[in-house]
Amino acid sequence: MARPRLISDDTILDATRQVLAELGPTKLTLAAVGARVGLAPPTLMQRFGSKRGLLLASAARSPHMVQLAAAEAEARNTSPLAGLRDFALSSVAHIKHREELGNGLAFVQLDVADPEFRAHALAHSNAIVESSARMLRAAQEAGELKADADVPALARLTLVCFNGALQVWAVTGWGLLTDFLRDQLDLVLSPYLAPG
Structure with a gap:
């Protein structure tokens, strides 16, 4: 009979995300992730097959994490636009240093070069667009956005x-990331806000 798994895949993938932020995909090792959760590298090999398998599992989970974050932001806010801002800001609140974001952006190289990673990156982007569109439609219905705002285009924007x-903040480090992102999002949304 197989031994029960005391440490879930979700816990391992959370640790993978943390190690990715600290080291980037090139320097990430199974040993570094295993040390974070108390598992030996061979155990991670059994579960994910390889470092690539672990990174692919992390990438595959990303769209679900976007959807979960969006739903949580919507539940915390009565205003759909406040929910959209909350969704954006809460997704980056854990990032304190430009190096962390730079390490995350290094993952984009995999997304561009590798078709399997690219498929997950597209699903991640689609999850952001779909979640944004849902909140923007709700904002339109609530009278927060102009009735003639092109919601699909605004969701992509x-x-x-x-x-x-x-990407700009990773290079410039202008203020706090959450403040910078909020200001840019408000600038994007401002022409579409309903009067008053």
């Missing part, structure tokens, strides 16, 4: 703003 702000 929200993704562009989000990713662009992260």
